[in-house]
Amino acid sequence: xxxxxxxxxxxxxxxxxxxxxxxxxxxxxxxxxxxxxxxxxxxxxxxxxxxxxxxxxxxxxxxxxxxxxxxxxxxxxxxxxxxxxxxxxxxxxxxxxxxxxxxxxxxxxxxxxxxxxxxxxxxxxxxxxxxxxxxxxxxxxxxxxxxxxxxxxxxxxxxxxxxxxxxxxxxxxxxxxxxxxxxxxxxxxxxxxxxxxxxxxxxxxxxxxxxxxxxxxxxxxxxxxxxxxxxxxxxxxxxxxxxxxxxxxxxxxxxxxxxxxxxxxxxxxxxxxxxxxxxxxxxxxxxxxxxxxx
Amino acid sequence: xxxxxxxxxxxxxxxxxxxxxxxxxxxxxxxxxxxxxxxxxxxxxxxxxxxxxxxxxxxxxxxxxxxxxxxxxxxxxxxxxxxxxxxxxxxxxxxxxxxxxxxxxxxxxxxxxxxxxxxxxxxxxxxxxxxxxxxxxxxxxxxxxxxxxxxxxxxxxxxxxxxxxxxxxxx
Numbered sequence: 001x002x003x004x005x006x007x008x009x010x011x012x013x014x015x016x017x018x019x020x021x022x023x024x025x026x027x028x029x030x031x032x033x034x035x036x037x038x039x040x041x042x043x044x045x046x047x048x049x050x051x052x053x054x055x056x057x058x059x060x061x062x063x064x065x066x067x068x069x070x071x072x073x074x075x076x077x078x079x080x081x082x083x084x085x086x087x088x089x090x091x092x093x094x095x096x097x098x099x100x101x102x103x104x105x106x107x108x109x110x111x112x113x114x115x116x117x118x119x120x121x122x123x124x125x126x127x128x129x130x131x132x133x134x135x136x137x138x139x140x141x142x143x144x145x146x147x148x149x150x151x152x153x154x155x156x157x158x159x160x161x162x163x164x165x166x167x168x169x170x171x172x173x174x175x176x177x178x179x180x181x182x183x184x185x186x187x188x189x190x191x192x193x194x195x196x197x198x199x200x201x202x203x204x205x206x207x208x209x210x211x212x213x214x215x216x217x218x219x220x221x222x223x224x225x226x227x228x229x230x231x232x233x234x235x236x237x238x239x240x241x242x243x244x245x246x247x248x249x250x251x252x253x254x255x256x257x258x259x260x261x262x263x264x265x266x267x268x269x270x271x272x273x274x275x276x277x278x279x280x281x282x283x284x285x286x287x288x289x290x291x292x293x294x
Numbered sequence: 295x296x297x298x299x300x301x302x303x304x305x306x307x308x309x310x311x312x313x314x315x316x317x318x319x320x321x322x323x324x325x326x327x328x329x330x331x332x333x334x335x336x337x338x339x340x341x342x343x344x345x346x347x348x349x350x351x352x353x354x355x356x357x358x359x360x361x362x363x364x365x366x367x368x369x370x371x372x373x374x375x376x377x378x379x380x381x382x383x384x385x386x387x388x389x390x391x392x393x394x395x396x397x398x399x400x401x402x403x404x405x406x407x408x409x410x411x412x413x414x415x416x417x418x419x420x421x422x423x424x425x426x427x428x429x430x431x432x433x434x435x436x437x438x439x440x441x442x443x444x445x446x447x448x449x450x451x452x453x454x455x456x457x458x459x460x461x462x463x464x465x
Binding site: 108 | 335
């Protein structure tokens with residue numbers, strides 16, 4: 001299967017990439033890791049006239065700390081985040097999420113920025129970025145701005161990016177105290193998209209109470225969703241049997257799954273409740289030992 | 295577009311249409327037909343090659359993206375007619391039936407062993423989770439990778455022993 005014919009551009013700097021995006025407008029499409037875009041082009045679901053390949057833009061790779069946030073370049077590959085030992089303590093959700101994305105070969109190629117901009121409702125990164133309260137840094141010829149992840153996804157395969165805006169990085173707030181995280185996902189076969197998934201990130205304050213709760217919901221709505229009610233129920237609380245049970249029951253209330261061949265909406269809602277309960281219990285054990293959550 | 299690609303140690307310069315996929319470039323332009331096209335939808339891994347040392351599905355990379363880079367295909371594994379330990383292990387352990395998926399399995403396993411020379415069974419299964427075999431099942435494939443890992447470790451030890459014995463080690 002061949003994609004349609006297209007003009008190929010390979011910029012080597014962000015400025016050049018943005019200039020090309022401005023020049024070609026809606027005829028142009030940015031190629032990041034290509035693990036979703038190229039299959040879509042082969043099936044002729046996507047047929048851009050111009051492909052702007054940003055794999056040669058070295059500035060978009062890797063991560064560093066900037067003003068209390070971790071700035072991850074958009075072209076950082078899933079596998080790099082999966083295997084980074086240095087990120088594991090402060091941002092355990094990154095490797096825990098990455099290892100669920102497709103398969104190792106695809107993770108060698110796919111990128112965090114490409115995944116977010118693709119805006120698949122079953123995006124593992126979209127879900128994890130919800131839990132981590134991320135912001136997406138975007139650049140256009142005129143300006144640079146940061147879009148909170150809650151405003152980034154507009155609809156299925158649609159983001160709030162403007163035509164000539166390039167997503168250049170994601171920013172994650174650095175946690176002040178101890179954190180733990182889990183990514184839970186049910187898939188039909190190895191490497192598949194989720195039937196339902198859940199990302200949970202918990203930070204504790206010096207008093208042992210939850211000061212940061214992030215819960216992202218995957219594949220249960222038109223975009224990755226946030227379990228707002230469950231998050232609010234956890235803030236300021238200790239992780240106990242009671243608080244975990246109460247929060248887990250609230251997670252499905254913010255989900256909007258549909259019945260499909262993989263399961264009914266009722267089933268998917270219940271999966272989210274079970275995932276939340278398991279994730280929070282494991283997190284509590286990791287952070288506290290088993291004290292108080294028998 | 296003119297691209298220069300090093301494939302299995304040899305430099306090629308070719309004029310390719312941008313929409314040419316790397317798998318098709320290797321097979322049709324370079325006649326390296328060991329790289330198989332199975333599903334053509336980024337699922338099966340039969341087309342796995344190493345691009346700058348990383349295993350990728352070559353049906354989902356453009357040939358122009360390999361410009362200035364290095365590609366290893368299954369044809370690179372044997373040396374002077376001697377099968378690579380992975381190839382021998384697949385033979386010995388009966389890790390294939392029809393063999394269509396085997397080049398991809400070999401290249402994914404090769405990449406895995408480069409990064410993790412002594413993987414556990416779980417790590418092998420994870421490493422091969424992007425490669426689909428529809429006739430053998432994975433038991434013998436996993437055995438073959440384990441066997442190859444042992445052989446390669448023995449060879450490394452032998453080589454180090456020879457260096458030590460010959461007194462050419464520098465420290």
